[in-house]
Amino acid sequence: AQSVTQLGSHVSVSEGALVLLRCNYSSSVPPYLFWYVQYPNQGLQLLLKYTSAATLVKGINGFEAEFKKSETSFHLTKPSAHMSDAAEYFCAVTLPWGNNNDMRFGAGTRLTVKP
Amino acid sequence: DGGITQSPKYLFRKEGQNVTLSCEQNLNHDAMYWYRQDPGQGLRLIYYSQIVNDFQKGDIAEGYSVSREKKESFPLTVTSAQKNPTAFYLCASSISGVSTDTQYFGPGTRLTVL
Numbered sequence: 001a002q003s004v005t006q007l008g009s010h011v012s013v014s015e016g017a018l019v020l021l022r023c024n025y026s027s028s029v030p031p032y033l034f035w036y037v038q039y040p041n042q043g044l045q046l047l048l049k050y051t052s053a054a055t056l057v058k059g060i061n062g063f064e065a066e067f068k069k070s071e072t073s074f075h076l077t078k079p080s081a082h083m084s085d086a087a088e089y090f091c092a093v094t095l096p097w098g099n100n101n102d103m104r105f106g107a108g109t110r111l112t113v114k115p
Numbered sequence: 116d117g118g119i120t121q122s123p124k125y126l127f128r129k130e131g132q133n134v135t136l137s138c139e140q141n142l143n144h145d146a147m148y149w150y151r152q153d154p155g156q157g158l159r160l161i162y163y164s165q166i167v168n169d170f171q172k173g174d175i176a177e178g179y180s181v182s183r184e185k186k187e188s189f190p191l192t193v194t195s196a197q198k199n200p201t202a203f204y205l206c207a208s209s210i211s212g213v214s215t216d217t218q219y220f221g222p223g224t225r226l227t228v229l
Contacts, residue, residue, distance in 0.1 A: 009155060032214050043119070043205055043220030044158075072188050090157060094214040099165070100146060101173060102214065105157035 002027040004074075005092045006106035014114045019063075019078040021082045021109045023091035026072065033074040034092040034103075035065055044090060050074060061085070074101060117142045119221035121206050126226045128193070128200065136191045136224045138206030144219075146212040147189040151175060152203040152223075161204075164189055165212040193226065201228045 007022040025031055036044040048059025055067040065076045074091060082109045088110045094103040119140045128134045140147065146165045150158040160173030164183040178197025183189055189208075193200045204224045209216035 038218075041124075041223065041225070043207075043222050044218075045220070046217050047215070064160060096214060098214045099212040100148065100209055100218055101160060101163045101171065101212065101215055103160075105159075105216070107155055107157045 001104070002031055002093045002095060002102070003104050004033075004087075004093045004106040006091050006109050008109055009023075009107065010110050010112065012112040013081045015083055017079050019076070019081045019085065019111065020077040021091075021111065022109045023065075023074045023076065023106060024072050024076060025091075026046050027093060027095070029095065030069060031093045032096055033065075033067060034061065035063070035074075035076050036090045036092060036105075038063075038088045038090065038108075040087075047076070047089075053071045079087060081111075083113050083115065086111055119206060119208055119219055121204075121221035121224050123224060124222065126224055128226060128228050130228060131195045133192055133194050134226065136193065136204055136206075136226070138189045138221060140187050140189075140206075140208045140219075142208055142210075142219065143186070144208035144210050145186070146209045146216070147183070148206045148207040148209075148218065149173075149179070149181065149189070149191045150207065152205055154156065158205065161191065163212070167222075200226055202226060 035047040091106040149161040162181040164170035207218040
């Protein structure tokens with residue numbers, strides 16, 4: 001079965017610094033991968049998704065992620081952190097021929113941005 | 116504005132009671148989902164429905180029930196059989212159920228058992 005592991009349950013960066021949130025996947029075939037953001041007491045919002053087109057995926061709010069098959073990774077980056085980026089981020093994986101009910105979420109990484 | 120609404124935002128339940136969480140969408144989506152979120156565990160799928168009058172169990176369906184009588188509505192009942200119901204519950208929908216479809220999430224209901 002497919003799964004994702006998010007390395008680091010908490011990440012803290014200074015405003016203006018690089019944001020790097022790590023996600024590694026396990027799947028028997030090249031999967032589809034997603035990053036979601038959740039602000040306190042709210043639902044999840046899609047940041048970006050990889051569905052086997054370009055390996056470098058650009059999303060909303062200046063975030064991007066690169067699918068690296070050799071490393072089984074899909075890390076999320078942003079060149080310069082903003083205070084409004086403080087939230088919890090979830091990586092998710094599903095199978096290309098599957099349905100959304102096959103989606104599996106990571107445990108989440110809480111991002112803190114220091115002024 | 117199109118979107119997903121969940122009510123109530125906060126819900127308190129006494130042990131032994133059944134409670135129903137509401138989820139409504141006006142996005143004209145066929146597929147709807149219920150997830151449970153616990154701290155440090157990500158989201159786990161409780162039930163999903165790909166079409167009206169049909170729904171399937173997810174990974175943690177025990178102690179929960181759903182109905183899908185209307186396209187826009189997918190209520191979740193947390194029964195007294197659910198041993199540890201205190202959690203944050205999220206409803207989502209997508210155009211269809213295929214894996215390329217984006218899931219849109221509601222704001223969630225936080226259930227606390229007293």
